[in-house]
Amino acid sequence: MIVLDRVTKKFGTLKAVDDVSYQIHKGEFFALLGPNGAGKTTIIKMLLGFIRPTSGSININGVPSSETRVRKNMGYIAERHMIPPYLSGFEYLHRHASLIGLSGKKARLEVERVVELVSMSGIEKKKSAGYSKGMKQRIVIAGALIGTPDLLILDEPVSGLDPMGIRDIRNIIDSLRRYEITIVLNSHLLSEVEKTCDTAAIMHNGKIVAKDSIDAIMAHGESLEDVFVKHVTQNTQY
Amino acid sequence: MKMVFKIARYTMVDQMRAKSFYLLIALSIGLLFLMRGCYSADYVINGQPVESIWHVSRVIFQVIVMGMLLMVSMISMRIFTRDQNDGSVQMFLSRPVNRREYVLGRIIGTWLISSGFMLLLHLTMVLMVWSHTGDINLGYIGASIVCSVNLLFIVAAVCLFSLFMPDFISALFAIGLLCAGFVSDGGYRLLNSEMIAILIPSISGSSPATWRVFYPKLFMVQAYADALISQNDFVTLGPVHPLINVLAYIVLLISLTVLVFNKKSI
Secondary structure: OEEEEEEEEEEOOEEEEEEEEEEEOOOOEEEEEOOOOOOHHHHHHHHOOOOOOOEEEEEEOOEEOOOHHHHHHEEEEOOOOOOOOOOEHHHHHHHHHHHOOOOHHHHHHHHHHHHHHOOOOOOOOOEHHHOOHHHHHHHHHHHHHOOOOOEEEEEOOOOOOOHHHHHHHHHHHHHHHHHOOEEEEEOOOHHHHHHHOOEEEEEEOOEEEEEEEHHHHOOOOOOHHHHHHHHHHHOOOO | OHHHHHHHHHHHHHHHHOHHHHHHHHHHHHHHHHHHHHHHOOEEEOOEEEOHHHHHHHHHHHHHHHHHHHHHHHHHOOHHHHHHHHOHHHHHHOOOOOHHHHHHHHHHHHHHHHHHHHHHHHHHHHHHHHHHHOOOOOHHHHHHHHHHHHHHHHHHHHHHHHOOOOHHHHHHHHHHHHHHHHHHHHHHHHHOOHHHHHHOOOOOOOOOOHHHHHOOOHHHHHHHHHHHHHOOOOOOOOOOOHHHHHHHHHHHHHHHHHHHHHOOOO
16 A cells, blocks of 8 residues: 655745655555646655655555565556667566566576566567667566566656557556556656556646546546646636 | 575676676787786886886786776766666565665675686786796786775766766766875875985875875775785885775775665656
8 A cells, every 4th residue: 555644845935746645555546637847747746656755655555665675565656768779678677676686597488477477479589779769668668567666656658659659668668457556657648547447646736636437537428638737727826 | 695696696797798797808908918928028217127027017017907996987887777777686685685685786796796807817918928038927916806895986986976977977076086095196106206315305104184194095905916926015105005995995885886776666
């Protein structure tokens, strides 16, 4: 379970995240929505321990997110899907396996498992510099899935992909439900969120302005986009 | 420490992937071969013929170190920027690796590969000297290891500066630090040399300014390495051995790098 308790993050005088409290339960597929600059990526980075809250706390299964050990069971897909260009997909994945303590045959088998999961078998040994955006994204997802994490953080996972790529990635993410992984998704693609997520929170100006299950959010027959626009406009001061 | 060595190994492996790495080794060794004529030339000092090969090899030894100091500053300046741009830093830090391990791994990896490179060049030179004289002076190997401390200093300094400054400026700044030390300590040694004592007795024997005593003693480390080769007595500047001085600076620089990197947003 992820618990955010009165989390505030300031950059100088700017409050990027303002007194946010929220709980994400085990196995939940949670979407973090909001316009640009709402504070979503800041929350994601705090979950990963990349930045620390100015005040408040973030605990993952009872352990502060700043502690290194929580990341042993965590997978992360960054907004910019990057693999060092000098590494092949296999080498990149092998490093992920090695960093969580797998070695030798165990590491190789785990890499083969995730490569198959993202349908990259046969091309994983090519240098990543020659991969398309979609292929890179598959490998990055495979990297995040090494060791079957309890928590998967997806920061704009389909950003920059074509519709076919988006569908492929959606199918891969959907297939993860069977592992009961908690997934935190940061996305602007509301149609994707509608199709895949269980719960969502809409952020604006660093605050959570709406939070509920996707079904409850859209209970009045409105699309997620309508609800999103309504909440963001209501909370914007001109 | 296991994670530090793992990251250090990745750093070395990644450096060795580049074809330019092998090209650089080949060019450097080629250059050493081109200089082999210097070993057999006839040198005369004050009308007396001298056994040139040992003197020349000591000079070439120091030239190799200087070249490596420049090269390592160029390699180190892009460690953090490159990792940020190609996603390596996210790859490491989204896994159970803390920032201290990441910084130490990158610094140690860069230092080990550059020290290995330098040792290879020094060994090549030792073999060339051996082919001329039939003698092997193991002092060169010890001296090479001593000089690798200077390489670590430059790696740590450039890494720290690159967290505040543009990459190239951070390398220049570290080289500037090195040059100031060379001028200061080199000048002091010269002024206190036997030759100057005879020529200008009023200058020699002066005590150094405090900042000179505590300034990073990179030049003195190389002078110490030279003393290991020539087996001459080594006279240092100030109460602390230059190796201890430089090692203390290295600890300080690495600690500051970890401290600053800990506060950096990824």
